[in-house]
Amino acid sequence: MIIVKVGDEERAECGVCEAFRTVSYQLRDVPFDDGSGVVKNVIAGVCKTCDSVAVIPFQSVPAIKKQLQIQRKAVESRVPAHMIDLLNMASAELGATPDFVPLLLKYYIHHLASSPEAAMRVVTMLTSELATGMANKRLSLKGREIGNDIERLKNLSHIDNTTELLKGVVLTIHNDLLVNPDAQRIALLKSFVATVA
Numbered sequence: 001m002i003i004v005k006v007g008d009e010e011r012a013e014c015g016v017c018e019a020f021r022t023v024s025y026q027l028r029d030v031p032f033d034d035g036s037g038v039v040k041n042v043i044a045g046v047c048k049t050c051d052s053v054a055v056i057p058f059q060s061v062p063a064i065k066k067q068l069q070i071q072r073k074a075v076e077s078r079v080p081a082h083m084i085d086l087l088n089m090a091s092a093e094l095g096a097t098p099d100f101v102p103l104l105l106k107y108y109i110h111h112l113a114s115s116p117e118a119a120m121r122v123v124t125m126l127t128s129e130l131a132t133g134m135a136n137k138r139l140s141l142k143g144r145e146i147g148n149d150i151e152r153l154k155n156l157s158h159i160d161n162t163t164e165l166l167k168g169v170v171l172t173i174h175n176d177l178l179v180n181p182d183a184q185r186i187a188l189l190k191s192f193v194a195t196v197a
């Protein structure tokens, strides 16, 4: 197998130009064929005429497949039963039904993964007495970005275990909506409920 390096050039067929062109290997974000997402920073052959990705070298395929799996896989975990109750209560506080729980979780995971400071709140919450208990209720989250958001939050919080991470997220939601109500966050979530309900 020929291994290409960033900066290498060769002639290849460009699908956009519909002609043989000089391509230069560069780090690019490559969209999946079905448009369901992008793989970030893989070596791809970029057409020097039209600047579109003309060639994906074989060496980049495993990285792309791995990313695809992360993006497609539902996140499955088990949490203590009272965590589900806390989520249902938080949902009710927003005027929503338990159907809103997966969206609430996804919103919060995305929000907490947005900065190191936000992510560290999850760690703090895990010291709560409420963080203990037998993990006996299933929690499933589906969606294109949820896998990436969870990976990002794991990196920022240094919590590798998905169950521990989700417990910390649930307790953060419980804190912000019920224990120490964050009026701004609640208003934002209420408008979100009104939009999706």
Ligand SMILES: [Zn+2]
Binding pocket: 014, 015, 016, 017, 018, 021, 047, 048, 049, 050, 051, 052, 054
């Ligand atoms: Zn081209």
